[in-house]
Amino acid sequence: MSAAARVASIVDMGGTPPPQSMPCSTADPDLWFAERPVELGLAKAICAGCPIRAACLAGALDRREPWGVWGGEIVEHGVVLAYKRGRGRPSKADRRLGWRR
DSSP states (O other), X not given: OOHHHHHHHHSOOTTSOOGGGSGGGTSOXXXXXXXXXXXXHHHHHHHTTOTTHHHHHHHHHHHTOSEEEETTXXXXXXXXXXXXXXXXXXXXXXHHTTOOO
């Protein structure tokens, strides 16, 4: 199932464009569940123009989605994250921001 089809099946589609017109219908579905921060940033950028962005995010938070980009935000365990650090040892920039393993 494509990301757009999954969103359409979850979100109330009353009065919104069909799923094939949503930005997530044309990109790689794995992008919304990527591990790398760069890919997550790309998914967030693709979501920026989506007509159901707010409803998508609200639905993900209600369902406490375990992970992914929903409504243009990174969601983990039903909580919106401002930033998701990649796997492995934190970079010097991450350490300056206070990230720890």
